[in-house]
Amino acid sequence: MRRKLIAGNWKMNGMTADGLKLAETLAQRAQQAADYGDPPPPACDLLVCPPFTLLWPVRDAIVGSGIALGGQDCHTAPSGAHTGDVSAPMLADIGCSFVVLGHSERRQNHGEDDATVRAKAEAALAGGLTPIVCVGETEAERDAGQTLAVIARQVEGSLPVEALSAADAGLVLAYEPVWAIGTGRTATPAQVQEVHAALRGQLAELLGPARAEATQLLYGGSVKPDNAPDLLALADVDGALVGGASLKADDFWAIAGACAP
Numbered sequence: 001m002r003r004k005l006i007a008g009n010w011k012m013n014g015m016t017a018d019g020l021k022l023a024e025t026l027a028q029r030a031q032q033a034a035d036y037g038d039p040p041p042p043a044c045d046l047l048v049c050p051p052f053t054l055l056w057p058v059r060d061a062i063v064g065s066g067i068a069l070g071g072q073d074c075h076t077a078p079s080g081a082h083t084g085d086v087s088a089p090m091l092a093d094i095g096c097s098f099v100v101l102g103h104s105e106r107r108q109n110h111g112e113d114d115a116t117v118r119a120k121a122e123a124a125l126a127g128g129l130t131p132i133v134c135v136g137e138t139e140a141e142r143d144a145g146q147t148l149a150v151i152a153r154q155v156e157g158s159l160p161v162e163a164l165s166a167a168d169a170g171l172v173l174a175y176e177p178v179w180a181i182g183t184g185r186t187a188t189p190a191q192v193q194e195v196h197a198a199l200r201g202q203l204a205e206l207l208g209p210a211r212a213e214a215t216q217l218l219y220g221g222s223v224k225p226d227n228a229p230d231l232l233a234l235a236d237v238d239g240a241l242v243g244g245a246s247l248k249a250d251d252f253w254a255i256a257g258a259c260a261p
């Protein structure tokens with residue numbers, strides 16, 4: 001049985017005061033749920049991925065709460081002359097256990113291709129982090145009937161298959177249709193399940209059936225408290241990668257609460 005993961009991708013949002021307040025609110029709720037069972041603890045793991053500037057204060061705010069910390073990107077190298085970049089070991093050093101890689105905003109805004117994403121995922125694994133590798137089609141690709149082919153190509157190119165096999169390490173795969181990100185347009189449950197089932201099948205080919213079964217597949221793209229129950233009930237959806245709604249403690253908590261125990 002795969003445990004669900006609800007991950008908040010804060011993107012480039014939050015001054016120190018906002019980020020701290022959000023993290024403290026979530027930590028208090030998690031602590032209260034764990035200590036008193038009221039409200040009951042969500043039946044999922046929780047992860048927040050703040051911008052780099054907030055990693056340190058958020059780490060301190062969530063310590064001991066059970067909420068995990070993640071970065072939103074990392075470099076392919078562990079250290080060196082790479083102005084403006086942050087490495088996987090640096091993220092691990094500050095308390096991160098995950099890193100989001102290959103988000104469509106990085107693919108679009110920073111020209112990251114599949115080979116780059118794969119190299120970053122290898123670096124993440126080597127640095128002791130669990131990569132959350134993102135894939136997803138554009139609206140034009142979906143309209144042209146290319147969704148499954150595009151995603152299969154991205155997975156083939158982006159997944160660090162050898163490193164995963166060698167390290168016996170895990171990774172999380174996130175399906176985020178580009179047209180559903182920040183638009184309020186969510187993929188329908190049927191669209192999501194179709195892609196996630198295809199992803200599970202491809203993972204079985206690449207990593208073997210046991211690891212495919214164990215890998216968490218997240219859906220991302222306008223996940224909100226009202227659509228979360230239907231999406232999280234799908235057979236091959238093991239959690240959500242939440243953007244906008246993760247910036248509101250009530251919404252993020254409600255999405256986590258939609259995970260069936």
Ligand SMILES: O=C(CO)COP(=O)(O)O
Nearest residue numbers: 009181182221222243244
């Ligand atoms: O990109 C996303 C998460 O990584 C999704 O963002 P929204 O939830 O704002 O659509």
